[in-house]
Amino acid sequence: MCGPAFLRQELTDANRRRGHAAHDMRKARHIDISTRLEATKRLGLLEDYRVDWDKPLGAPRVTVRGRPAYPAQITKNYIADLLGELVPAREIVVTRARSGA
16 A cells, blocks of 8 residues: 555554553553542541543643641642642642531
8 A cells, every 4th residue: 555545544543543642641640640649648638639631631630628737838839749740730729628517
C-alpha cells in the first residue's frame, strides 16, 4: 500500500497511539495523586478530596476538604508540597468541613 491512503492510515494510527499514551500517562498520574491524598486522609489532615480532569492535556484540579483543626493555608501548603510535581498549587482548592451534624 502506498500513496495518500497509506499516509492517512499511518497518521490515524499514530494519533491513536499518541491518544492511548496520553490516557495511560493521565491514569498513572491520577493514581499517584490519589495514593498520596489517601495516605494524607488516613493521617487525618483531610476529610475528603476530589480530582477533576477538566482539560484533556492540562493539570487536574484538586479539591480537598480540610479538617477544622488545621488552618486552610497550612493544609494547602502541605498538599502543594505533597503534589508539587503533579499538580500546580494554583489548581489546589481547600474547602472546610461543614460544622454541625
